[in-house]
Amino acid sequence: MRSKILLAALLGLFIGLNSNAQSIYYFKYHYPKVEDTTTYQAFMVRYDDGTGFIRVHYIDDSTHEEELVEMLMKEGYDVNKKGKVDSTKLYFQGYDPIYLRGDSDQDYNPDIFWFQYDKQTDYYTPWGIVSPDKKDGRVDEGEYLEVKLLNQQDLTPGFVSLFFDKKEDFFQNITEVATGRGLSTEEKKTKMYLLIAANTLDPDIGSTCEEDRKQTEKVFGDLAEFLGIEIVKKSIYGQEYNKNNVETAIQSLNPSPKDIVVFYYTGHGFSMNDNHQFPHIALTSKSFESARSNSLNMEDVYARIKSKGARFNLVLSDCCNNSIEGASAIIPVNLARTRSSNLPWDPDNCKALFMSPKPASILMTAASRDELSCGISSGGLFTTSLRSSLVDFFSKFHNNVTWAQLLEEAKNDTIKRADKTAMQGDNGTYTRCKQHPIFKIQVD
Numbered sequence: 001m002r003s004k005i006l007l008a009a010l011l012g013l014f015i016g017l018n019s020n021a022q023s024i025y026y027f028k029y030h031y032p033k034v035e036d037t038t039t040y041q042a043f044m045v046r047y048d049d050g051t052g053f054i055r056v057h058y059i060d061d062s063t064h065e066e067e068l069v070e071m072l073m074k075e076g077y078d079v080n081k082k083g084k085v086d087s088t089k090l091y092f093q094g095y096d097p098i099y100l101r102g103d104s105d106q107d108y109n110p111d112i113f114w115f116q117y118d119k120q121t122d123y124y125t126p127w128g129i130v131s132p133d134k135k136d137g138r139v140d141e142g143e144y145l146e147v148k149l150l151n152q153q154d155l156t157p158g159f160v161s162l163f164f165d166k167k168e169d170f171f172q173n174i175t176e177v178a179t180g181r182g183l184s185t186e187e188k189k190t191k192m193y194l195l196i197a198a199n200t201l202d203p204d205i206g207s208t209c210e211e212d213r214k215q216t217e218k219v220f221g222d223l224a225e226f227l228g229i230e231i232v233k234k235s236i237y238g239q240e241y242n243k244n245n246v247e248t249a250i251q252s253l254n255p256s257p258k259d260i261v262v263f264y265y266t267g268h269g270f271s272m273n274d275n276h277q278f279p280h281i282a283l284t285s286k287s288f289e290s291a292r293s294n295s296l297n298m299e300d301v302y303a304r305i306k307s308k309g310a311r312f313n314l315v316l317s318d319c320c321n322n323s324i325e326g327a328s329a330i331i332p333v334n335l336a337r338t339r340s341s342n343l344p345w346d347p348d349n350c351k352a353l354f355m356s357p358k359p360a361s362i363l364m365t366a367a368s369r370d371e372l373s374c375g376i377s378s379g380g381l382f383t384t385s386l387r388s389s390l391v392d393f394f395s396k397f398h399n400n401v402t403w404a405q406l407l408e409e410a411k412n413d414t415i416k417r418a419d420k421t422a423m424q425g426d427n428g429t430y431t432r433c434k435q436h437p438i439f440k441i442q443v444d
Contacts, residue, residue, distance in 0.1 A: 033140065044073070123338060200237040227351070271321050301315060350394050
């Protein structure tokens, strides 16, 4: 079954489940209460999985030389002296600083950028900055001179060159306008068939399945619109959710050899004493009906869809892959969300993934055999991770994209999200969710 979980603070770290791929902030600041009069400029990238990096550019106050420092970044909520988490204050802390320009022999005290929760917008916004000194334990309080969420029009070559060398892939990707040639007249005749089955009426997981359904429909709808191709959508949920309707919808698929088929399932799943590594999906919303007798195995669904002969098939399921017995309860939580930077998609990346000349098929599910698939009020962890990876790989942050890379990112992101998620058992105790998605790729 789909596990029902509580997001909790583990090791003091939380991860954001924003529906967008990245936030890019520019900060200009100084530390007015210390003798150093240096003005710093920071370029902070926060990816959707809660990771990211920071680059800080400044002119050294004593040597007048240009310096550029890069730091990895971790995020977390504030914790007071009694160990209580304050979820209204979110920090982004740099660590492992290295000098990319300037004097690499000097030490750099990593900055901590503080954000505060805004109830009106439901986003965390910049609030303050400090710099702890490890040598004497002093914490210097900084002052922002300028704060800006960066969008595509802000990322001019002159500005970005403060933080990146022009030979770096990041510089080239982020400053170039999308150069993909787009689809030809013949390619625009491609159709995308999107078939979604979602157990939205389930009393335990229905709300998360509904979020999954809406999120999945949106990302593939946006993709079809971006490519300029027709999308044929069929969503089976609510009172229409049952095995017969799902089987009929699969049987009715009639793609051409140049078309795309996406099947997505969100609901309860389970494993049985057989050789299947992928789960059986429970296609009943009635408590008096047998889940086993009203189920399909995802490997069988994959085989049926693949036999239709489309150019590309993507078959996905967000469900548990363990015994059919129940799990714990969903508890809604506040999620760490920062505003997303508006960066364009790259037509060539989208085409490389969904319109490759070589026919390909993919089967992926949220959890390995004997594992739960965790979900919270905003949707399944796997669905969130996969959607984030798709949007990430659609953008100009990547070159020469492949499905193997994308699915590995989604898999690893799911693992990290689950590891920072606490699951409540029937006995009231909490354990970390362990979830390892599995997939296979077949190229004809």
